[in-house]
Amino acid sequence: MNIIWHGHSCFEIQGSVSVVFDPYEPGYVPGFQLPPLSADYCFCSHGHGDHSYSKGVTVPSDPPALTSHIVDTFHDSQQGAQRGPNRITVVEIDGKRIAHMGDIGHILSEDQIRAVGPVDILLIPIGGFFTVDAAAAKKIATSLNPGIVIPMHYRGEGFGFDVISTLEDYTSLCDDVITISSSQFDPDTVQTPCTVVLTPPVC
Numbered sequence: 001m002n003i004i005w006h007g008h009s010c011f012e013i014q015g016s017v018s019v020v021f022d023p024y025e026p027g028y029v030p031g032f033q034l035p036p037l038s039a040d041y042c043f044c045s046h047g048h049g050d051h052s053y054s055k056g057v058t059v060p061s062d063p064p065a066l067t068s069h070i071v072d073t074f075h076d077s078q079q080g081a082q083r084g085p086n087r088i089t090v091v092e093i094d095g096k097r098i099a100h101m102g103d104i105g106h107i108l109s110e111d112q113i114r115a116v117g118p119v120d121i122l123l124i125p126i127g128g129f130f131t132v133d134a135a136a137a138k139k140i141a142t143s144l145n146p147g148i149v150i151p152m153h154y155r156g157e158g159f160g161f162d163v164i165s166t167l168e169d170y171t172s173l174c175d176d177v178i179t180i181s182s183s184q185f186d187p188d189t190v191q192t193p194c195t196v197v198l199t200p201p202v203c
Contacts, residue, residue, distance in 0.1 A: 001013065001014065001015040001093065001094050001096065001186060001187055001188065002014040002015075002184055002185070002186055003121070003150070003184060003185060003186075003187060004183060004184040005150070005152070005183045005184065005198040005200070005201065006023070006032070006034055006035065006037070006183070006201060007024075007029060007031070007032030007034075007159065007183075007200060007201050007202070008022070008024055008029045008032055008050055008152065008153060008160070009021065009022040009024075009045070009050070009051055009100075009102070009103070009123075009125060009152045009153045010022050010023050010024055010034065011100065011123055011150075011152070012037060012039060013091070013093055013098060015093040015094040015096075016064070016093065016094050017040050017041070017063075017064050017065075017066050017091075017093050018038075018039040018040045018041070019039055019040065019041045019042070019043065019066070019091055019093065019098075020037050020039040020041070020042045020043070020057045021042075021043050021044075021045070021089065021100040021123065022043070022044055022045055022050075022051040022052070022100065022102065023037065023042065023044070023051075023052075023053040023054065023056045023057050024049065024050040024051065024053055024056075025049040025050070025052075025053045025056075026053075026056075028049045028050045028053075029050050029159070029160070029161070030159060030160060030161065030162075031158045031159025031160060031200070031202045031203065032159055032200075032201065032202065032203060033203040034053065034056055036056070036058075037056060037057045037058070038057065038058040038059070039057055039058075039059060040059065040060060040063040040064055040066065041059060041063055041066055041068075041091075042054050042057040042059055043068075043087075043089045043091075043100065044087075045086055045087045045088070045089065045100065045101075045102025045103060046075060046084060046085060046086050046087065046102060046103060047084075048103070051102065051103065066091060066092075066093070067091070067092040068089065068090060068091040068092070069089075069090050069115075070087050070088065070089055070090075071087070071088040071090065071112055071115045071116050072085060072086075072087060072088075073085070073086045073087070073088055073102075073104055073105075073106070073108070073112060074086055074104075074105055074106055075102075075103050075104075075105045075130075075131075076105040076106065077105055077106040082105075083103070083105065083130070086102045086103050086104055086105065087102055088100065088101050088102060088104065088112075088116060089102070090116060090117065090119070096120040096121060096187065097117070097118055097119055097120045097121070098119075098120065098121045098122075098123070099116055099119045099121070099122050099123065099144065099146070100123045101122070101123060101124045101125060101140070102125075103125060103130055103131045103153070104124070104125060104131060104132055104140065105130075105131055105132060106132065106136075107132070107136055107139055107140060107143075108140055108143055108144075113143050113144065116144060119144045119145070119146040119147075120146060120147045120148065120187075121146060121147065121148045121150065121187055122141055122144055122146035122148065122149045122150065123150050123152055124137050124140060124141060124149060124150070124151060124152065125137065125151075125152055125153030125154075126151045126152070126153065126154050126165070126167070126169065126170040127153045127154040127155065127160070127161075127164030127165045127166075128164055128165045128169075129161075129163045129164050129165075130153070130161075130163075130164065131153055131164075133165065133169070134165060134169035134170040134172075134173060135173065137151070137170060138170065138173045138174070145193075146193070147192035147193055147194075148187055148190065148192055148193070148194055148195075148196055149174075149193075149194075149195045149196070150195075150196050150197075150198065151167060151170050151171070151195070151197065154166055154167050154169075154170070156200055158202050159200050159202045167197065170195075171195065171197065174195045176193055176194045176195050177194070177195045177197060178190055178194045178195065178196050178197070179197045179199075180196060180197065180198050180199060181199055182198065182199055183198050183199050183200065183201040184198070185198065
């Protein structure tokens with residue numbers, strides 16, 4: 001399996017089935033430019049332009065079977081009153097369960113934790129303002145207990161929205177950080193549990 005970070009919250013999973021999560025519109029996210037993408041499936045967590053550019057991903061009319069499910073959540077801590085709904089997408093590829101949290105805006109309830117189920121790889125926003133902040137993201141990660149956590153939706157030098165926080169706000173809460181000198185990696189090459197930091201593909 002290969003996991004590729006295309007910046008912001010967009011990830012591509014390459015395995016026996018391929019998936020793209022949350023592609024963003026051209027010019028929408030500072031510092032990132034989405035390349036042309038093809039995958040068996042494309043999932044968008046909600047309708048905002050930095051997460052919903054499905055026409056940027058070419059998908060087949062008859063894709064291979066994929067085990068997946070959606071957990072309905074909110075984009076904020078006010079039951080969606082501020083920013084609307086959000087979908088957590090859980091997929092199972094090559095024996096690994098991958099959960100993409102979208103723009104989750106609140107701590108998960110016990111029912112939502114059960115609905116998500118076991119997680120091997122967690123893709124979670126950490127930047128705050130539009131989503132949970134670093135502390136809340138760490139609480140969610142702890143509650144789901146994945147083997148690998150991959151932070152997303154944060155700012156850094158030359159990329160990301162000015163109003164969201166930096167990676168360091170999250171990694172300072174972790175003692176298991178592995179930094180990868182690439183925007184992609186094979187999850188079988190790291191010892192778990194760990195927090196994997198990928199190199200941003202800044203344009």
